[in-house]
Amino acid sequence: MSKQRLVVIGNGMAGCRAIEEVLARDPDRYEIAVFGAEPRVNYNRIMLSPVLSGEKTFDEIVINDLAWYAGHGITLHSGKAVVKIDADQRLVEAEDGLKVPYDKLILAVGSDPVRLPLPGAELSGVITFRDLDDVEAMVAAADAGGEAVVIGGGLLGLEAAYGLARRGMKATVIHLMDVLMERQLDESAGFLLRRALEERGVETILGAQSDAILGTGGRVAGLQLKDGRTIPCDLLVMAVGIRPNTRLAAAAGLAIGRGVVVDDQMRTSDPAIFAIGECAEHRGVAYGLVAPIWDMCRTLGDVLTGRTESAYEGSLLQTRLKVSGVDVFSAGKFSGGEGCEDVVFRDAGRGVYKRVVIEDGRVAGAVLFGDAADGGWYFDLMRSGADVSDVRETLIFGQAVTEALRGVDPRRAVAAMPDSQEICGCNGVCKGAITGAIADKGLTTLEAVRAHTKASASCGSCTPLVEQLLALSLGEAFEVQTGPKPVCGCTRHGHDETRKRIVAEGLKSIPAIMQALEWTTPEGCASCRPALNYYLLCAWPGDYQDDKQSRFVNERVHANIQKDGTYSVVPRMWGGVTSAAELRAIADVVDKFAIPTVKVTGGQRIDLLGVRKDDLPAVWADLNAAGMVSGHAYAKGLRTVKTCVGSEWCRFGTQDSTGLGVRLEKFMWGSWTPAKVKLGVSGCPRNCAEATCKDIGVICVDSGYEIHVGGAAGLHIQGTEILTKVAGEDEAVWTICAVTQLYREEGWYLERIYKWMARVGLESIRARIEDPDERRALYDRFAYSQRFSRIDPWAERVAGRHAEEFNPLSRRLEFVQP
Amino acid sequence: MNALVKEPMIVWIDVGAVTDIPRRGARRVPGPAGDIAIFRTGDGQVFALRDACPHKGGPLSQGIVHGASVTCPLHGRVIDLATGEAMGADRGSGCAPVVPLEVREGRLFLGVARG
Numbered sequence: 039m040s041k042q043r044l045v046v047i048g049n050g051m052a053g054c055r056a057i058e059e060v061l062a063r064d065p066d067r068y069e070i071a072v073f074g075a076e077p078r079v080n081y082n083r084i085m086l087s088p089v090l091s092g093e094k095t096f097d098e099i100v101i102n103d104l105a106w107y108a109g110h111g112i113t114l115h116s117g118k119a120v121v122k123i124d125a126d127q128r129l130v131e132a133e134d135g136l137k138v139p140y141d142k143l144i145l146a147v148g149s150d151p152v153r154l155p156l157p158g159a160e161l162s163g164v165i166t167f168r169d170l171d172d173v174e175a176m177v178a179a180a181d182a183g184g185e186a187v188v189i190g191g192g193l194l195g196l197e198a199a200y201g202l203a204r205r206g207m208k209a210t211v212i213h214l215m216d217v218l219m220e221r222q223l224d225e226s227a228g229f230l231l232r233r234a235l236e237e238r239g240v241e242t243i244l245g246a247q248s249d250a251i252l253g254t255g256g257r258v259a260g261l262q263l264k265d266g267r268t269i270p271c272d273l274l275v276m277a278v279g280i281r282p283n284t285r286l287a288a289a290a291g292l293a294i295g296r297g298v299v300v301d302d303q304m305r306t307s308d309p310a311i312f313a314i315g316e317c318a319e320h321r322g323v324a325y326g327l328v329a330p331i332w333d334m335c336r337t338l339g340d341v342l343t344g345r346t347e348s349a350y351e352g353s354l355l356q357t358r359l360k361v362s363g364v365d366v367f368s369a370g371k372f373s374g375g376e377g378c379e380d381v382v383f384r385d386a387g388r389g390v391y392k393r394v395v396i397e398d399g400r401v402a403g404a405v406l407f408g409d410a411a412d413g414g415w416y417f418d419l420m421r422s423g424a425d426v427s428d429v430r431e432t433l434i435f436g437q438a439v440t441e442a443l444r445g446v447d448p449r450r451a452v453a454a455m456p457d458s459q460e461i462c463g464c465n466g467v468c469k470g471a472i473t474g475a476i477a478d479k480g481l482t483t484l485e486a487v488r489a490h491t492k493a494s495a496s497c498g499s500c501t502p503l504v505e506q507l508l509a510l511s512l513g514e515a516f517e518v519q520t521g522p523k524p525v526c527g528c529t530r531h532g533h534d535e536t537r538k539r540i541v542a543e544g545l546k547s548i549p550a551i552m553q554a555l556e557w558t559t560p561e562g563c564a565s566c567r568p569a570l571n572y573y574l575l576c577a578w579p580g581d582y583q584d585d586k587q588s589r590f591v592n593e594r595v596h597a598n599i600q601k602d603g604t605y606s607v608v609p610r611m612w613g614g615v616t617s618a619a620e621l622r623a624i625a626d627v628v629d630k631f632a633i634p635t636v637k638v639t640g641g642q643r644i645d646l647l648g649v650r651k652d653d654l655p656a657v658w659a660d661l662n663a664a665g666m667v668s669g670h671a672y673a674k675g676l677r678t679v680k681t682c683v684g685s686e687w688c689r690f691g692t693q694d695s696t697g698l699g700v701r702l703e704k705f706m707w708g709s710w711t712p713a714k715v716k717l718g719v720s721g722c723p724r725n726c727a728e729a730t731c732k733d734i735g736v737i738c739v740d741s742g743y744e745i746h747v748g749g750a751a752g753l754h755i756q757g758t759e760i761l762t763k764v765a766g767e768d769e770a771v772w773t774i775c776a777v778t779q780l781y782r783e784e785g786w787y788l789e790r791i792y793k794w795m796a797r798v799g800l801e802s803i804r805a806r807i808e809d810p811d812e813r814r815a816l817y818d819r820f821a822y823s824q825r826f827s828r829i830d831p832w833a834e835r836v837a838g839r840h841a842e843e844f845n846p847l848s849r850r851l852e853f854v855q856p
Numbered sequence: 857m858n859a860l861v862k863e864p865m866i867v868w869i870d871v872g873a874v875t876d877i878p879r880r881g882a883r884r885v886p887g888p889a890g891d892i893a894i895f896r897t898g899d900g901q902v903f904a905l906r907d908a909c910p911h912k913g914g915p916l917s918q919g920i921v922h923g924a925s926v927t928c929p930l931h932g933r934v935i936d937l938a939t940g941e942a943m944g945a946d947r948g949s950g951c952a953p954v955v956p957l958e959v960r961e962g963r964l965f966l967g968v969a970r971g
Contacts, residue, residue: 216879217898225879225898373899373924377938380923561880561898564920564927564934587880591918591929599929603915847883847894848871851966 041069044342045130045138047120047286048146049074051083052315052331054102056144059339061110067343070112071138073130076169077117079103083169084328087194087360090173090201123290125308142310142342145287145298149280149316149326154189158251163258164274167198176273180205184272187211187261189248191218193359195277196235200361202273203239210241210269212248212261222357222368224560226384226391227407229549234364234389243269282317282324297324302349304338314338321352329353356417358410367413370403370420371395373560378402383434384556385409391553393560394434399427412436452506461507462500467493472504476511484508501530525787526565531555533569533786540577548574548585569787572674575710576782579823586840592672595843596831597654600647605654607646608671609661610707613681613699613719614642623664627657641678641716643669655844658832667707667830674788675710676717676778679703680728684721684738693738695721698767702774708827709820712785712794715778730758733791734774743770747777747803748792756792759800762808776807776816779823868958868965874902875962882917882926885966892955893917894964895937897924903937904957904966910935910942910950 044060046053049072057070074080080102088094107114115132122131123143131137151166153159165175179186180202188199191213199209211218217228218235232242247264251274260270282297293299293307297319304312304320314334316326325331330353340348356369371378372395383392390408394401394416400423404416415437419426426433432440457470475481475490487504488494494504522532529536536555545551548570552562562570567588574582586594597605609624624644628636635647649657658668670677679702682688684695699719706717718729719736729735731751735758737744742765746758761777764770780803785794795803806812835844877883877896884907885892891907893916901924907917914930924937934943940952956967 214875215900217900220900373897373901378924559923561922563922564932567920567922587878587921590920595918599915599918601912601914601930603913603918842876842878842883846891847876847885847964848869849886850869850871851885851887851892851968 042067042141043139044068044070044142044144045140046070046072046144046146047123047130048072048144048148048315048317049076049078049080049114049116050146050148050315051080051101051328052148052335053144053146054080055331055335056146056314056338057110057112059335060342063339063343065110068142070110071115071140072107072112073115073118073120073132075117075119076171078170079107079114079116081170084360086167086170086173087197087201089170090167090176090198091204091362092201093204093362096170120286123286123311125290125292125311128310140310143312144338145306145311145313145317146315147283147286147317149282149297149324151276152279152281154248154276154278156248156251158253158258159276161251161253161258161274162256163272164251164276167194167275167277168280176202176275177205179273180207182272183207185210185270186273186275187269187271188275188277189261190277190279191215191242191244192221192277192279193219193357195275196231196240197360198275198277199240200235200238202275207273208241209239210243210271211235212246212263212269213242213244214247216245218242218244219357219359219366219368222372222405223366223407224372224393224405226393226549226552226560227366227368227405229547230389230391230407230553231359231364231366235361238361238364243267280316280326282319284317287311287313287317295319295322295324302337302351303341303346304334304350305341312338312341320350323352325353325355327355327357329355354417354421356413358413365406365408365410367404367406367410367416369413369417370401371397372403372405380560381430381434382558382560384553384558386554386556389553392434396426396430396433399425401426401433452503453510461503462491462493467491469507472507473511476508482508482512525569526563528552528557528559528562528566529555530558534784536570537573537577537783540573546574546578546582548588572710572712572787576823580826586843593674595651595654596668596670596672596835597649597651598672602648604648604650606671607649607654607657607661608639608643608669609666610669610703611643611666612703613679613696615681615696615700616644620664620666623661623666627660630660631657633657639671639678641671642680643671643678645671652844652846655836655841659836662830662833662836668832670707673710674713675708676703676706676715679706679717679719680732681719682721682726684719688721690724691721691738692740693721693743693767695719695727695736695738698736698738698743698770699727701767702771705771705824706775706778708829709778709782709824710827711778711782712787713790715781715791717774731755732758734758734777736770736774742766745770745773745777748795748800750790750792754792759795761800761804772813772817773807775820776813777803779816779820780806782820782823865970866956866967867970868967871964871966873962874900874959874964876964877902880921882919882921884915884917887968891915891917892966894957894966895921895926897921897937901937902957902959902964904955905935905937905940905952906955908952909933910940910952911946916952 082099082101085099118132120130121133129137129139151168185208186202188195188211191211199211203209217225218231249264250262252260258274260268262268284294287298288294298313298317300313300318306313315331333353337348337350359366379396381394393405395403401419429440432443455469459469461469472493481487494501524530571585571588592598631653633646637645639645679699681696681699685691715733717734718727718732720727720729721738731749735746744763745761747761749758750756871885880898882893882895893907895903907915909928911933914928916926918929919926925934927934936943940954942949958965
């Protein structure tokens, strides 16, 4: 029987692997011919990144050299693109007119890089990253030095940028999303990756949309972003994705979706034609990684050699980034969902973040950064669907630990460890050193063990082990310590510790804090995120960018949500003083927007209740037009300064209490604080402004101003305590701002001033406020912070900021008849 | 199929792009039977629920999204975005109905039953 003719279009990884699979099963079955558009032998495309970075040479990534083709009697038509498939005649036709007949045809034509249709995309120096020609173009550009911009912060884009940076270019990655490799990484891992790339000379600009490519003399000169920024560059690489190459298949009349549609036997709609690799679409998925290619080729090898029952059922994907010294792994589900549970481990000292997602007792996915050694093991567990419930406690520590402790009760496991077993990896402390110190020095607490041995003193991940050693050594005498109250269930650290480290370690983002303090959840919760956001705002005024998604709704939309989902709007009335013009404007707004309720508040303001969310910007626009700004009645920040009429009108008034109240409010408005802050200024001890139940109150007397702090009149009723007395109005303002700043810096999130005062003691507050240098420094920090705070959030939103917050996503559903 | 039995038909309606929703955020889609909330998690997953907390009807679209859950802005119920069920101590106390949602080429399609 004469041999059947097998023709392969595509001399890439898929095409050659398919041939290898066929040859391995039945070397004599086919007469094989391969067409390759690139004039080269078969090479390992996924290793192009190391070639770019100079860590490998082209020769090192060749898979099959010419001898291989010859040795297997394969005809290689290299550098010849196929232009047509005649499915009726079973012929393929190359660009030079060569016609080759086939019995079986394999399409392995891969994919094309997506080119963004930006103005200037045709300029010289604008390339994609797909084949060796692209690499050579990049190497040539890098030799000339200068700056490179890479559009796309996915796997390929980052590898391109890293390679260019290694070759001496200044590389900047422009990414549309706010997390690098967002299809593989969560926010925490993305943050660490960004930091690691920056250490390697790759800058990243996230959330940035490209607008146009700029050029001079036909060559690329820069990239303009939608926000107006321009990034100069001499080379621009587009790495924004791939599109399956379906041109030939479509012309031949094969079924096409996103790619060439194949069944579980890799067969296209023509039973003699098969498709594999990145050009194929299987069960609705077109893959862009190498592992599925290997799986597909295995099945195709079976099918072409007679085992037609063999079926490809899709691939689970794992991703590793090829950047030296940056260990990144991602597989499967890396985000939670129904029935999913996260196990998170962070080691700030080593820059490690691991997250394993467990679903129904099985590993459903993993993201690893900094230590990806166990990636393969998690992937195997995922693929095999093994039940991991019994090893859940140790799973996150990896295969070695888990296998060693499998089926052992943790307490017994610790008892069974040899004295030489290392307990604390950070400081290299063995079990024997710890138990020895406990016995010799009579240690009874975790703190004492930390002090004497350094065990668990760094990252703290071995704390449970050290506690178990204490329990084993001391028996009943050991009690687990209760430290300061943690911020929330996501961490073991308290508020003070967290705040201190934000400042000491220069932590400037929520993911940075979570990594440094080893948060045990991937992205925190509704309790810790707003707290951290506030701590960052307070620590880095003018520098930290507020994260609105970490804010409670009221502070995000700058109005108070009501029980029916409408909002209330309270314009600011400085010191509680208003005018006919303001009142008229308010009345007009009420009429215009049919606002159902108008109410005078306890803080001397007017509250407009029942405003629809969509109307908020328009309501604010009208109030702005009459000179009114947000009253921040929704804020963990300065709310109202309530005043009495004071010496200007009142026959008992001793000072200008209204004037002082207005001055305080005009200086302090817009400031964010741990919890709401209300002030009162009374012009005499009769206290008509009820200043002695405010967070901070002033009682004016003939000889000056009494400054009071720590009042409350809510759930808890408490009169203020007197902090100090000052002679002049200026000094009153300085003192009040200083104590507010102290509270801003020391208070725990959601802790009102009276609670803060009870915690730290009035004396400690007074000691710092009465020290003139300290008071001055506090005041200066407050004043600096206010430079960035006294901005009307309403006016910003009237001007269009965060418009998506106020508009529905779509109104199309309203017109659908149910 | 029996032509006399009218099958309920799902109509898929394009309501916008996935990227129109902020990460760890939500947007509303008003509809004849009340608002629908579409959520996008920090990891980029999207979910759609009726925009009403099972507790007192609070607009879930206005809550803080963390992981695959949202905390209701009115009284702090934590709702599982995948099921609409209350989580933690409130488990079993009710559920915000899930609305069919599909993502095609980066666009969001809400499924509406008709007929």
